[in-house]
Each structure stands twice: as C-alpha cells, then as structure tokens.
Amino acid sequence: MRGHEVCYLKSLIRDVYPFFKEVFASLGLEEELWSNLLGPATIEGHSDIALPCHSLSSSLRKSPVDISEHIVSLFSDDILNIAKVSSKNGFVNVSATSSWIEEQISYIFADDRLGVKIDDSRTFAVDYSAPNVAKEMHVGHLRSTVIGDSIVRLLLFKGHTVYRENHIGDWGTPFGMLIEHLLDLGEDKAAKELGVGDLDSFYKQARSKFNSSADFASRSRNRVVLLQGGDKETLRLWKILVSESMRYFNDVYSILGVLLKDSDIKGESSYHDLLPIVIDRLTKTNILVNSNGADVVFPTKKWLNREGGEMPAIIRKKDGGYNYSATDLACIIDRIERLNCTDLVYVVGTPQKQHFEMIFDIALMAGFMSDKHNATHVNFGSVLNQNGKILKSREGNTIKLVDLLSESVSRAEAVIIDKNPNLSPDERSKVAKMIGIGAVKYADLSTERSKDYIFDWDKMLSLEGNTAPYLQYAHARICSIFSKSDIPPSSLSNPIFIIIDKEEELLAKRLLLFSNIIEDTIINYSPHRLCNYLHSLASSFASFYENCPVLKNEDEKIIKSRLALCDLTSRTLKLGLELLGIDSPEKM
RNA sequence: GGGCGUGUAGCAUAGCUCGGAUAAUGCACUGGCCUCCUAAGCCAGGGACCGCGGGUUCGAAUCCUGCCGCGCCCGCCA
Incomplete structure (x- = not known):
C-alpha cells in the first residue's frame, strides 16, 4: 500500500541502510535479494519502514518469522541512535527515534519551502478552462479551471516556466447565428446582456431563431462565410461577442481566484494562420491522405469506426474547412516551436481521450514533437447529478x-x-x-x-x-x-x-x-x-x-x-x- | 461491432504505477468529552466475501485472463 502515510521518510531508509547492509553481509545474502524489499511500512502504527522476509525463506531455509527475529538480533547497537528495530509476522520493523525525528523536523522548519526541492526547470504549456464565447460557464468548466490552476501553481512552485493557455471557443459555425442575433438585438443591448453574464439566454435565443426561422438560418450561414473570409465589419461584430464574453469570464475567474488573465487567452481563432501550414507539413511528411474528398491522417495506432473500417483523424473537411484536429496540431506547433515548450498538458475531460491520443500520435509522426517532449492529457471525469446522470449543458436546467x-x-x-x-x-x-x-x-x-x-x-x-x-x-x-x-x-x-x-x-x-x-x-x-x-x-x-x-x-x-x-x-x-x-x- | 473508463461498509471516497501484515478516511450511526489554547473539534465503538470466476505468487483490492453491471467515445461539432 502506498497511502499518504507510507511514502514516508526516504531519508530514514538512507540512514538505516548501512546497518541492513552489514547484517545481510553477515548472513551471506546478495544485496539484490533484499535491498528492494526495504520500504515504507504498510500499516501505520507498526513502524515507519519495514522489510518483509517471506521471499528470503527459500534461500535461508527458515520461516519468515524466524528470519525476521534473527535479523533483528544481528543489528549493532549504533542503530538505536536512529531507530528501534523489532520483528512481527515475518517483517523487520524500523521505527525512527524521537531524536531522529526532532533533527529532521528542525531541518524542514528552517526551510521556507518546507523541504520541497526546486526541479531542473522545464517549460510547460498548461491548457485549461476553455469556456465558449457567448455560452454560459457551468459546473463542467469548474473541473478544468480548478484542476488546471492547481497544476499551474504546483509547477511554478517547483521552479518551472509555465504558459497558461486558455483555449477559448471563439470560432466556428455557431458564430454566424450569434452575430446575426447580436445585430437583431442591437449592439448596445447585446453587449450589455453578454457583459452582465446572461450568456445562456443569448445563446438559446440565437439557437431557437436558427431552428425556427429559415430567413435567420440563411443569414447565419452567410455570416459564417463572411467571418471566415475576414470581412472587416463581421470581424468587428465578432470581437464584440468575444470581448464582452471575456469580461464576464474574467468576473468568474476573479470570484474563483484563479491565475488566468487576459494575456493567457489563446482562442481557436488565433491559430488560423497556422492551419495551412499544418496541411503543408503533413503533406511533406507524406502522412496526409485524401479520403472521400477530405484530408485525413491514419495514426500509427489503429482505431476502428462503427462500420469496422480503419478510422482516420480528419484534418480538413471535404468543403475545405479545417476542423479541430487541425487546430490542435497547430497548437502543438505553436507551443513547441514558438514557446519552446518541453511539456504540453491538456486539462480536458475524459471523453476526449481518444482524440488526444490520435493528435499526439500524429504530432510525433509528423515531427511536430519528438521523444524529448511530453504531451499529457490530464483527463477528468464528468460531473453527475444525484441520480448518477451527467449534468447536461444544453437542454437541462444547468446550474450556472x-x-x-x-x-x-x-x-x-x-x-x-x-x-x-x-x-x-x-x-x-x-x-x-x-x-x-x-x-x-x-x-x-x-x-x-x-x-x-x-x-x-x-x-x-x-x-x-x-x-x-x-x-x-x-x-x-x-x-x-x-x-x-x-x-x-x-x-x-x-x-x-x-x-x-x-x-x-x-x-x-x-x-x-x-x-x-x-x-x-x-x-x-x-x-x-x-x-x-x-x-x-x-x-x-x-x-x-x-x-x-x-x-x-x-x-x-x-x-x-x-x-x-x-x-x-x-x-x-x-x-x-x-x-x-x-x-x-x-x-x- | 471496435475502443476507453469504472465497480471497495448504508452513503461518499483513498489505496491499484511499483503485490506484503488485521483493507484506510470522511459522512451517517452508538457511547463519552466544553468552569480548560476556537466543540466547525476530540476520544472510544459497531459496520466490507475490495462486482463475479479463473490464473501467476510464499503472499493479490493491486498483476494477467474471462465474464457481469454502469458510463463514455467511435460526427466532415469542439
């Protein structure tokens, strides 16, 4: 068992090790046979560290209980300055003396860092929080934000360089309808609604008009084209949506007391210019394949889809639009080549596990990352209601x-x-x-x-x-x-x-x-x-x-x-x- | 169909990487403790075939394997 009490006292092991070495030498046992056995005790109260003698039974031709008792009798008295040694149930038990503990505690006391070492510095990008523009933050966002923030704090404390990356959802097809809804409401009124945090009703109104009005839906589709084409006026309206939402998110961050700042925002939109480069580089490494008109990559690890066919990651859709795989690959390039990150950490829910496995795989295939880089999906489970069902954000009455x-x-x-x-x-x-x-x-x-x-x-x-x-x-x-x-x-x-x-x-x-x-x-x-x-x-x-x-x-x-x-x-x-x-x- | 995850006292969880002793913690429950440094607390106690079956091992909640339950992913949404 390796509970919190047990990974205790590496230094105690270090201090008593020479005594064990002496005892086992006198028994004629090779170091490999016993050195890995010495470890934290598994039962609090018995001792601090222990050595189970059961596996020595065959070579010493004695029962574990006899062995442990014999071993205890062989220790020199000098060990008593460090620890008491006893035996029970075939274990040699070692308990630190008060004086040893007093000495250790004095050392920790004098240290501002309470004994925590500073690591060799690496450079991390921690991707977390990631709310969607013009959508409410709900309890689901809590996990990513809170877990990610703690990880950032821990890494900083260990002496690493850390880039906080708030990958907000600020791009994609819903923005056509959101912008049209903004125009319908009037900019001032819409800005106010978003700024005070009435995002849920804003989004729902837009969605419901999109579903009920053919005219609105058609305007929305046209607006998406304008947005992606870089139309100035459309971009101006888009920026209102983004900045008013961010104002609201910042209020939430401030209440929560997390480290995220405006400068940590790297929305999906900011990787736009890199997307053609992703395609270009995947093409040059010969891993991009055309499949039914779409540009896809088949990862090294095989996945099967519902029909039993091999499943690719789609990088560019048949209509020429990029999807999220392309954006995530662009992120990797940006974080590794521009920010010189050695470690990429994604604090994202477990449902996206397969997606990240594919993306990391492709990034290695394409040479965007190498063995020197660590990419980790820090996954987390869902938030359930009292009935054990997932709290849904769309139709249910979600708690803001x-x-x-x-x-x-x-x-x-x-x-x-x-x-x-x-x-x-x-x-x-x-x-x-x-x-x-x-x-x-x-x-x-x-x-x-x-x-x-x-x-x-x-x-x-x-x-x-x-x-x-x-x-x-x-x-x-x-x-x-x-x-x-x-x-x-x-x-x-x-x-x-x-x-x-x-x-x-x-x-x-x-x-x-x-x-x-x-x-x-x-x-x-x-x-x-x-x-x-x-x-x-x-x-x-x-x-x-x-x-x-x-x-x-x-x-x-x-x-x-x-x-x-x-x-x-x-x-x-x-x-x-x-x-x-x-x-x-x-x-x- | 393919993949991933999860199953531990009434409830909620830790322990599973890297196998060790009587399976740990909190809530709830039972019984004690405030003329005394904050009782938001402490002390004592009851409560578990660690989902089920096989295997490996001196030893399995932990490793391997087969089932079963629950959940998620497998969209040219992110």
Whole structure:
C-alpha cells in the first residue's frame, strides 16, 4: 500500500541502510535479494519502514518469522541512535527515534519551502478552462479551471516556466447565428446582456431563431462565410461577442481566484494562420491522405469506426474547412516551436481521450514533437447529478457556475454568523468568500480526477469531514494560539523540538511527508493526493491540539517546541492550500 | 461491432504505477468529552466475501485472463 502515510521518510531508509547492509553481509545474502524489499511500512502504527522476509525463506531455509527475529538480533547497537528495530509476522520493523525525528523536523522548519526541492526547470504549456464565447460557464468548466490552476501553481512552485493557455471557443459555425442575433438585438443591448453574464439566454435565443426561422438560418450561414473570409465589419461584430464574453469570464475567474488573465487567452481563432501550414507539413511528411474528398491522417495506432473500417483523424473537411484536429496540431506547433515548450498538458475531460491520443500520435509522426517532449492529457471525469446522470449543458436546467459560487459564499456566511458572531461584518464577508469558494474548489480537487463525481450541493458546502473548511479551521486555530501567546512565530528561529507524546510524534511525522507528497502530486498531476495529505495533517493536528496543551504548559521548553510544531503545521497547511488555489483565513 | 473508463461498509471516497501484515478516511450511526489554547473539534465503538470466476505468487483490492453491471467515445461539432 502506498497511502499518504507510507511514502514516508526516504531519508530514514538512507540512514538505516548501512546497518541492513552489514547484517545481510553477515548472513551471506546478495544485496539484490533484499535491498528492494526495504520500504515504507504498510500499516501505520507498526513502524515507519519495514522489510518483509517471506521471499528470503527459500534461500535461508527458515520461516519468515524466524528470519525476521534473527535479523533483528544481528543489528549493532549504533542503530538505536536512529531507530528501534523489532520483528512481527515475518517483517523487520524500523521505527525512527524521537531524536531522529526532532533533527529532521528542525531541518524542514528552517526551510521556507518546507523541504520541497526546486526541479531542473522545464517549460510547460498548461491548457485549461476553455469556456465558449457567448455560452454560459457551468459546473463542467469548474473541473478544468480548478484542476488546471492547481497544476499551474504546483509547477511554478517547483521552479518551472509555465504558459497558461486558455483555449477559448471563439470560432466556428455557431458564430454566424450569434452575430446575426447580436445585430437583431442591437449592439448596445447585446453587449450589455453578454457583459452582465446572461450568456445562456443569448445563446438559446440565437439557437431557437436558427431552428425556427429559415430567413435567420440563411443569414447565419452567410455570416459564417463572411467571418471566415475576414470581412472587416463581421470581424468587428465578432470581437464584440468575444470581448464582452471575456469580461464576464474574467468576473468568474476573479470570484474563483484563479491565475488566468487576459494575456493567457489563446482562442481557436488565433491559430488560423497556422492551419495551412499544418496541411503543408503533413503533406511533406507524406502522412496526409485524401479520403472521400477530405484530408485525413491514419495514426500509427489503429482505431476502428462503427462500420469496422480503419478510422482516420480528419484534418480538413471535404468543403475545405479545417476542423479541430487541425487546430490542435497547430497548437502543438505553436507551443513547441514558438514557446519552446518541453511539456504540453491538456486539462480536458475524459471523453476526449481518444482524440488526444490520435493528435499526439500524429504530432510525433509528423515531427511536430519528438521523444524529448511530453504531451499529457490530464483527463477528468464528468460531473453527475444525484441520480448518477451527467449534468447536461444544453437542454437541462444547468446550474450556472456563478450562481453556485455565490450560493456557496452566502451559505458559508450564514455558518460564520452562527459559529462566530464576534467577527465584524467586514471580516465575515471576506472570510465567507474564502470559505465558500474554497469549499467548492476542494470538493472538485479532492477526488481522483479521472473518476466521475457526484455533484452534491449539501456535501460540497458541508463544513465537516474532508473539506476545505476543516483544513482552514485547523489553520485558523493555530493563528489563534499565536494571537493568545506573547511569542510571535518569527521569534521561533532555531527552535529545539521535543517530541514526547504520541500525538505530537504523529503530527511531526506527517509534517515530514510534505515534500514527498508534493512530488507525488505533481508527477501524477493529481491534486487529490495533496488534498488527502492535508486532511490527514489537519486531522493529526486536531488530535495533537486536543491532547497536548501548548500554552497551558509549565515547561517553557515544551511550550516553545509545541509552538514551533504549530507554526510549522500552519505554514504547511497554508502553502498546501495555496498550491490548490485555496485561501487560508486567520480567523473564522 | 471496435475502443476507453469504472465497480471497495448504508452513503461518499483513498489505496491499484511499483503485490506484503488485521483493507484506510470522511459522512451517517452508538457511547463519552466544553468552569480548560476556537466543540466547525476530540476520544472510544459497531459496520466490507475490495462486482463475479479463473490464473501467476510464499503472499493479490493491486498483476494477467474471462465474464457481469454502469458510463463514455467511435460526427466532415469542439
């Protein structure tokens, strides 16, 4: 098992390794036979690291239990400075001593980065959010935006160069009808409707006219031709649609507290000039094939369509129009050749998995990317309703993202009034935003992203359990301890840690895991791992807080040690939440 | 038809890359704890043939394989 508690303490393995080496040398066992067996213990409470002896049974001709007991008896006493060694069920168990933990924790404490290393810098393009112009943002967009933003924060923290790429849907056939509808309404009125965020009704009105009026439909088709032909007046009207929608999206981004800015927008339209070049280069590498009048590529990996025929990726349609495969290939060229990216990350839903596999395959075939580049589809599951059905954006009564967010904030505010009436209205409103928005983001980030998740209003806003408010509360409690004491965190340089009680030992061990968890989270692009860790940290803090008096202690040394543990915990929670894009209020 | 994903206590999830001990966490449930640093909390407890069957292994929730349920993709929409 490799839960958050377990990928613990690489340094403990490093420190005790020489002792194992000595013991196994005396048994005459080759290093290859045992060195991979030494690893994190799988059961919390038994030990920190362990070595199962079962596979040694045949070569040593003894039972695993006998072997483990024998091994324990062979260790030199010097290991006791680092760890206690014991045996159980055929495992050799190694538990770090308090003094070893104290030393490690001092090291982390002195580090602003809490032990997290800076990587060799690479250059990433992270493609996320991608709302459609003149269409409402709904809960489905939440996932891409929130997951992508957290990944960006993590990569930046690890020292990488990151381009945020907001690939908005600002081109294509629907724009004919949208522009005609804009004209029908009058520019001013339309702009206003879009700017205040009434995108849903704008789109629906246009769609319904398109379906019911032949005249409108015909005007719309003509308008698409004008748009694609670069007609100046049409482009001017198109820009109104785009900029008014962006104004609205920026409002949502600001409420959500994500990093996306106007300069991160790279809509589909901006790759226009590259599309003929894509065709040209695919032709030159001899992989573009004409099939029924369309220009297509057959990827290396074979896919079958419904009829059982080999399935190509269509790059240019029979009518000469480019489709999204062409745009995505253009993106790859742009990101690799103009931005010099080494890593391309696409935070897009799982339904597009096959599409991305094809595109990455073709990009390699055509030489747009090489082995030196990593392209990753960071896929995520759908948002389901209570009945387990997908929340549809078109016909159903979809919850607007803004409405969801504001309700979350107002519910959070109601809880604060109830729990902490002493907070001033001004503070309360600030804190309510941090909690309400944090709760929604955390609900989305804390489940394994490739799975579907059930949108549960009550659970999302519940302030109990594995939720952002629980983590924020732990942080606020620590701030409160410091405000009650006359010892500010800044005065705690070079504290001497004294780990005595089991609750403070568990807290300390979990604090030591932080850097491992960050590595794990970013390697897998899985923010939920960080979430689970922070919850386990907050939970061990709550236990510590309940059982280990900090300020109400007689021993000055213990007060200082525990205050330092508190400070380190709050810094870890705050940094961890920050990397998820969630604020940490000092009072709540 | 082809492909992909998913199935773990009443509910929601983690663990599956890279196989180890009594399967972890939260909600809900039962019982305790506020003249005491924020009870938005803590402590204790009950609750699971890890979808089903085979295989590999000293050892499988984890790897392989065959089924079953659910979902998604296979559009000259993005």
